[in-house]
Amino acid sequence: MDKSSVITKLTKAIKDSAGDWGRNQYLLKVIENDREITNSDKVYLEKILGVNDLVIEEGVKKQDPILKKDKTIFLNPEMVKCKQCQKPINLDEKAVRRHKLWYHKICFQQTFGDNYKEKEKDVIQEIRQVKKDPIQLVLTIAIFVILAGSVYFILGPISMIAMGLGGGLTIYHVIGATGKLYSRNKPGTKAPSVFLIFLLASPFIIAGMIAYEGYSLFESPVRIILLWAMTISFWSTMLFVPMAVLSKYREDIQPDVKSYPKISIIIPAYNEEKVIANTIEGLLETKYPKKEIIFVDDGSKDNTLRIATNFKGQIKVLHKENGGKATAINYGIQYSTGEIIVIVDADTIIGRQSLKEIVKGFEVNEHVAAVAGNIKVRNQKNWITKCQALEYITGIQIVRRAFDVFGSITIVPGALGAFKKSFLTEAGAYGKETIVEDFDQTIKLLKAGLITQGSAKATAYTEAPNTLRDFIAQRKRWYRGNIQVLKRHSDALTNPRYGYLQKLSLPYLFLGMVITPIVGFTSTINAIIGIIMGDWWFVLQVSLIFTVVHYLMTALALRIDGEDQRLLGYAGFLVFGFKQIVDALLLKAMIEQLTKKKATWTSAKRIGV
Structure with a gap:
C-alpha cells in the first residue's frame, strides 16, 4: 500500500475515533516523516486499517x-x-x-x-540558537497579567500582600538556584523551610487582616479559606511558570549526547501477559548502541514468563519467586553490567530516541544521580483517561520542570527512570517499607546530597486505568504509598543539609498530599456557605480567577509539550470534577494512615492496547 493511501485511511480512522486516538496521531506523524514503525505498531495498523501484511512504500522525505x-x-x-x-x-x-x-x-x-x-x-x-515560541511567551505574560490584574482590581490589599510574599519567595528560590544544587552537607539549625512556614501561617495572617477590615463572624471563615487557596495558587504559579519556561529553554539548547555509556534496562513484571510483548519489542527497536535488556519475572501466574522466553537470545530472562516490584528490581540490578540502570514498567512503550535522550541528563552535572522520563497516556479513549493524560502533562511540563531547575525532582517514575548505578548502589537497594518504591528511592538519593533531573524528550507511553474503578485502585496505592514515604522521610522537612529537598520539594509534596485536599474540600464547602450568606460575588470572582489561570497554565503545558490542544477542553475537570475525586482519595488515604489501616498493593486491570 502506498504511503498516501495509508495516511488517508489513518486520517479517516482518527476522524471516526477508531482505535486509540493518541496512538493514531503518533503513527500518522511517523508515517508522514517516513520513519520506521515497530512490529507492534504494524500489527495495530493492520487491525485498524483492515489490511493484511501491511507494507508502506517509502515516500520522499520533506527537506529539513x-x-x-x-x-x-x-x-x-x-x-x-x-x-x-x-x-x-x-x-x-x-x-x-x-x-x-x-x-x-x-x-x-x-x-x-x-x-x-x-x-x-x-x-x-x-x-544552541533556539527558535522562540511567541505563543509560549504570550501565555506566560497572560498568566501574570491575570494574576496581577485580578489582585489589584478585584481582590484587594490582602491578596496583594499574599502575592507580594509569593513574589519574594520566588526571587529567593531563583537566586538560590544559581549556586550549587547538590547538598554541601553544611550543618544548620533545624527548622521548616521558609515556604512551609509561610504556607502554614497564611490563614492566620489573612484572618487577622479580614478581622481588621471589619468582616462579620460569618463572612470571615469563607474569605479566609478562599484567600488561603488563592495564596497557594499565586505562589505556585509565580514560581513554577517562569521556572518551567526556563527548563524548556535549557533542554532545547542542550547539546547532543557526547558519549554512550552502557545501559541496563530492567523490566520487572508480574502477570503482564497482555502487554509484555509490546514492551519488549519497543525496547529492542529503540535506538541505542550499548544496551542490555533484563526481564525479571516476579513469580507470574499467567503466561508472562512464557511470552518473554520467546525473546531469549535478545534479552536476559530471569525468574524469581513473587516478592514484590522492589525485590524484582534489586534482582535485576544484580545481573546488570551497565553504568546506567533504566527501569521500565511492563506496560510501557518507550520512544525510539528515549534512551539517548535520558542519558543526556547525566552529562549536565557529575552529581546527577537519576533522570526521570516523560510519561504519556497512550490509551486516551474516554473522560477518565483524557483527564489523566492532561494531569500528567501539566504535572510534568509545569511542576516537574520547576523542580528540574532546582535539581530536585522527587519522583523518578517506574514507567521510565534512569539511575547512575554507582549512586544507586551507594544509596541502598530498593526497599519494601513502602508500596511506592520509585518515590522512596528518589528521596533516598536526594537525601544523599545528589541531583535528580528530568527529560521531557525521553518519552514513554503507558496504559492508564480506563474505568473509575481501576483508577481508584491505582490511586489508592499511589496516595497511601506517598503518605508512607512522606512519613518515612519527614526528617527532611526540617533539616537544611538536604538543600532543595528541604527548601522546596518536600514542602510542596506536603502541600499536595495534605494541605491541598483539605483546602480543596473546605473551599468547596465555604464557597457554598458564602453563596448562601450573600457573599456570592466574592466567591464568583475567586472561582473565575482560579479557573482562568488554570486554563492558561494548562494551555502553556500543552504548548511546551507539543501535545494536542484539544485536550484543553478537559482542563475544567481538573478544577471541577476530576479534582474532587482526587482530593477525596487523598483524604481517604490520610484517614487510613491515621487509623493505621494496612496498606496493600492495588493496581488497574491491563487492557493491552
Whole structure:
C-alpha cells in the first residue's frame, strides 16, 4: 500500500475515533516523516486499517528546514567531514562547530591555539540558537497579567500582600538556584523551610487582616479559606511558570549526547501477559548502541514468563519467586553490567530516541544521580483517561520542570527512570517499607546530597486505568504509598543539609498530599456557605480567577509539550470534577494512615492496547 493511501485511511480512522486516538496521531506523524514503525505498531495498523501484511512504500522525505539554511547538519556529526583534516567525524567523537563548519575537537584546538576555550564557548552559543515560541511567551505574560490584574482590581490589599510574599519567595528560590544544587552537607539549625512556614501561617495572617477590615463572624471563615487557596495558587504559579519556561529553554539548547555509556534496562513484571510483548519489542527497536535488556519475572501466574522466553537470545530472562516490584528490581540490578540502570514498567512503550535522550541528563552535572522520563497516556479513549493524560502533562511540563531547575525532582517514575548505578548502589537497594518504591528511592538519593533531573524528550507511553474503578485502585496505592514515604522521610522537612529537598520539594509534596485536599474540600464547602450568606460575588470572582489561570497554565503545558490542544477542553475537570475525586482519595488515604489501616498493593486491570 502506498504511503498516501495509508495516511488517508489513518486520517479517516482518527476522524471516526477508531482505535486509540493518541496512538493514531503518533503513527500518522511517523508515517508522514517516513520513519520506521515497530512490529507492534504494524500489527495495530493492520487491525485498524483492515489490511493484511501491511507494507508502506517509502515516500520522499520533506527537506529539513535546517538544510535550507545550512547543508551541514550539526545535529548529526556523522554525516560531515572535519574542515581541517577532511576525515569523517563519527558520532562518538568530540566535535566543535564554528562558522557553519565542523572540526574534530583536537583539530579545532590545533587550528585556533590558545584561544580555544573562548572560541569554543562562542561556537556552542552559535549552535544552541533556539527558535522562540511567541505563543509560549504570550501565555506566560497572560498568566501574570491575570494574576496581577485580578489582585489589584478585584481582590484587594490582602491578596496583594499574599502575592507580594509569593513574589519574594520566588526571587529567593531563583537566586538560590544559581549556586550549587547538590547538598554541601553544611550543618544548620533545624527548622521548616521558609515556604512551609509561610504556607502554614497564611490563614492566620489573612484572618487577622479580614478581622481588621471589619468582616462579620460569618463572612470571615469563607474569605479566609478562599484567600488561603488563592495564596497557594499565586505562589505556585509565580514560581513554577517562569521556572518551567526556563527548563524548556535549557533542554532545547542542550547539546547532543557526547558519549554512550552502557545501559541496563530492567523490566520487572508480574502477570503482564497482555502487554509484555509490546514492551519488549519497543525496547529492542529503540535506538541505542550499548544496551542490555533484563526481564525479571516476579513469580507470574499467567503466561508472562512464557511470552518473554520467546525473546531469549535478545534479552536476559530471569525468574524469581513473587516478592514484590522492589525485590524484582534489586534482582535485576544484580545481573546488570551497565553504568546506567533504566527501569521500565511492563506496560510501557518507550520512544525510539528515549534512551539517548535520558542519558543526556547525566552529562549536565557529575552529581546527577537519576533522570526521570516523560510519561504519556497512550490509551486516551474516554473522560477518565483524557483527564489523566492532561494531569500528567501539566504535572510534568509545569511542576516537574520547576523542580528540574532546582535539581530536585522527587519522583523518578517506574514507567521510565534512569539511575547512575554507582549512586544507586551507594544509596541502598530498593526497599519494601513502602508500596511506592520509585518515590522512596528518589528521596533516598536526594537525601544523599545528589541531583535528580528530568527529560521531557525521553518519552514513554503507558496504559492508564480506563474505568473509575481501576483508577481508584491505582490511586489508592499511589496516595497511601506517598503518605508512607512522606512519613518515612519527614526528617527532611526540617533539616537544611538536604538543600532543595528541604527548601522546596518536600514542602510542596506536603502541600499536595495534605494541605491541598483539605483546602480543596473546605473551599468547596465555604464557597457554598458564602453563596448562601450573600457573599456570592466574592466567591464568583475567586472561582473565575482560579479557573482562568488554570486554563492558561494548562494551555502553556500543552504548548511546551507539543501535545494536542484539544485536550484543553478537559482542563475544567481538573478544577471541577476530576479534582474532587482526587482530593477525596487523598483524604481517604490520610484517614487510613491515621487509623493505621494496612496498606496493600492495588493496581488497574491491563487492557493491552
